[in-house]
Amino acid sequence: AQSVTQLDSHVSVSEGTPVLLRCNYSSSYSPSLFWYVQHPNKGLQLLLKYTSAATLVKGINGFEAEFKKSETSFHLTKPSAHMSDAAEYFCVVVSGGYNKLIFGAGTRLAVHP
Amino acid sequence: DVKVTQSSRYLVKRTGEKVFLECVQDMDHENMFWYRQDPGLGLRLIYFSYDVKMKEKGDIPEGYSVSREKKERFSLILESASTNQTSMYLCASSADTGRNEKLFFGSGTQLSVL
Incomplete structure (x- = not known):
């Protein structure tokens, strides 16, 4: 069965410093992530996706994610x-067909001046 | 841009009431989904539909039903609302059933059941 674990429920950073939001997955086959x-008060928006083409994936707004199979x-x-990066972030794995997505619990990112 | 519109941003209902949550998408998408979002639990799939009049149970369908009479509209029905159904409800749609197809989400309906 597929699952995702977001290791931090809250992350707080200062403006201008690096952001790291951690996600581990479990999948019985090559996953789509x-x-x-x-x-706040907006629908979810796709940041980026991994589809096995390249392990380093670049997304919108300067975000990127690296797929590490060994880890x-x-x-x-x-x-x-x-400051505009303050939001909740969800790591997601695809389970089966029909776009059945399994969401992590979310990480709330706070950005301080 | 794809637009997924949920009819209400906030709803307050009483225990035992029948509740309808409406969702409309404007891009002729085949697939539509209802999720509920709860703090610390992420999003959980309630029902989805891959065609008109077709529906499939998600992970937490108990206490809910759905209706898809037209391609653009997907309704979530709480037959008899209970307090444990107080939650944020998110509707989504996608164009295809491929594993890499992204979902487009509505802004959500915050339902409170008193």
Whole structure:
């Protein structure tokens, strides 16, 4: 069975410092993995997706994630945080067909001036 | 841009009431989904539909039903609302059934059952 674990429920960084949001997955086959972001009072938006083409995936707003099969990880990073990055982030694995997504519990990112 | 519209941003209902949550998408997508979002639990799939009049149970269908009479509209029904159904409900749609197809989400309906 597929599952994802987000290792931190809250992350707090200062503006201009790096961001690291951690995600581990479990999958019985080569997974498809996503990161979604949810800003307050808005719907979820796709940040990036891994589809086995390249292990380092670049997304929108300067975010990227690296797929590491040996560590079963798909951590999200950004070199320099911006105030507008404050949001909740979800790591997601695809389970089976029909786009059945399994969401992690979410990581709330706070960015301080 | 794809737009997924949920009819209400906030709803307050009483225990035992029948509740309808409506979702409309404007991009002719085949697939539509209902999730509920609870703090610390992420999003959990309630039901999804891959065609008009077709539906499949998700991970937590108990206490819910759905209706898809037209391609653009997917309704979630709480037959008899209970307090443990107080939650944020998110509707989503996607164009295809491929594993890499992204979902487009509505802004959510925060339902409170008193």
